[in-house]
Amino acid sequence: MNNLLIGLIIVGATYVIYLAAKNIHKKVAISFTAPVIxxxxxxxxILLSFEISYETYMIGGKWINELLGPAVVALAYPLYRERDVLKRLTVPILIGTTVGAVVGISTGILLARFAGFEDLLIYSLTPKSVTTPVAMAIAETIGGVTSLAAVFVMIAGIGGVLFSSLxxxxxxxxxxxxxxxxxGSASxxxxxxxxxxxxxxxxxxxTIAMVVSAVVVSVITPGLIAVLM
Amino acid sequence: MLNVCKIIIHIAILYCIYLFGNWIQTALGLFVPGSVIGMVILFILLSTNLIKVSWVENGARFIVDNLALFFVPATVGVMNYFDLFAGKGFLLVVIVLFSTLLVMASSGITSQWIMHREEREHE
Structure with missing residues (x-):
């Protein structure tokens, strides 16, 4: 089989599995059933039971991966739709998310350092508070592992929802x-x-806090790393 | 079918903005990811009406509604790192969780405090 065919099968299968996962989430609407999980x-x-390596999966997976960039760009659309609210509440939202961003990045780095984790892991958990595609982009620029960054983002998302009332x-x-x-800033x-x-x-x-915090975290992360690492 | 064409064209436009963001990142030597720069550019273009929202709407909505699909291949990559979570890995989960709750509390308290102050000023 050539790579083109393998790629097409993988993209198709991933899409079908994603649609099924989305359906499950509609029926059991709790954050643990988020389609990505x-x-x-x-x-x-499937990959483990058929002994298919991640590298083989990525023959097709990288085509989907290629759309992560435009996916981040697309986040401007929900922000634009909420522009009236954003205009009215610029100060509380901007200052609130910035404080949250500083707290999140510094406590993440400091606690992980204190616990003695290696740099690779620390850089992977640093952008955990922002939406997955942005967190992966940030992890890539600062030298973390993108797939680990995505896992930490999930933990921040689900954990935040579970403990928000508390x-x-x-x-x-x-x-x-x-x-x-x-x-929005945390989860x-x-x-x-x-x-x-x-x-x-x-x-x-x-929604606004999520997008704004994605921008703020990408801007301040390199600086905070320089100070804290 | 028309809608599918629209989605593809709109995503192509978003992709061009992403490439432009990447170009700016390299040209200026910035640390901010090119995709985030692209997002800010699109927001400015939409707000100033230089790009009509109807030029990107269908594609953007498709992506945002199915955002998880685009990072599934990346999260599958965690299968290469299972051993990292063995043993001390549990501590990482605790750290991420604790830090997340601090983010929620600090950002929430800050914006609420500003709101209360503004509301008092208006009275």
């Missing part, structure tokens, strides 16, 4: 804007879908 588990299980309660975050900025798209369940306002604030 189910799809990844199914594909890894955090709101302990820190008395009861304002819709505080909650939207908090969950990106997974958090945003949770915020959308609470209210439209919280959802749009969370």
């Amino acid at each position: 189910t799809s990844t588990i199914i594909i890894v299980a 955090v709101y309660k302990i820190f008395r975050i009861d304002h819709r804007i505080g909650r939207g900025v908090g969950i 990106h798209a997974i958090g945003t879908s949770k915020a959308l369940e609470s209210s439209m306002v919280e959802g749009s604030i969370s």
Whole structure:
């Protein structure tokens, strides 16, 4: 079989598995069934049981990977749609996400360093608070592992959703804007879908916070690494 | 079929903006990923009406609605790193989780505090 055929089969199979995972998530709408998690588990299980290497899978996988760049560019669209809210709330959203970005990057680096993890792992978990395609791009520029970065992003997403009510309660975050900025900055798209369940306002604030924090984290990460590493 | 064509053309436009972002990154020697630069450029172009939202809308919506599909191949790569999570790896999960809750608390408190202050000023 030539590579073109293998590639096509892999792209097709990945798409079908993704659609199935999306359907599962519709029926069991909890954050643990996020399509990326189910799809990844199914594909890894198939590859391991047929003893297919990741490198073989990537013959087709790299075609999908190629679209990660435009996928990040496309995030300007949801931000543009919320531009009126963004204009009205520029100050609280921008300052809130920036504070969150600094806290997230520094505590991630410092705790991991303190625990004695190697640099490769530290750089992979540094961008954990931002949406996956951006986190992978950042991890790549600073010398982390993109697929590990994606796993840490998932942990931040699901963990944030699971503990959000507790955090709101302990820190008395009861304002819709505080909650939207908090969950969007910490738990990106997974958090945003949770915020959308609470209210439209919280959802749009969370969307804005997610995209803004992606930009802020990519800008300040190299500087903070220079200081903290 | 028309919609599929639109999606493909729109994604091609997004891809060109991504390449332009990459070019800026290399030309200026920036650390910010080219894709993020591209995102900021698209937002500016849309806000200033230099690009009509209808030129990218279908493609952007398709991508955003199916965002997870585009990084599945990358997350599958975790299969090469299973041994990293054995043993001390659990500690990494705890660190990521703890740091995430700090992000949520600090950003939430900050924006809420600013909101309360603004609301008081308006009264």
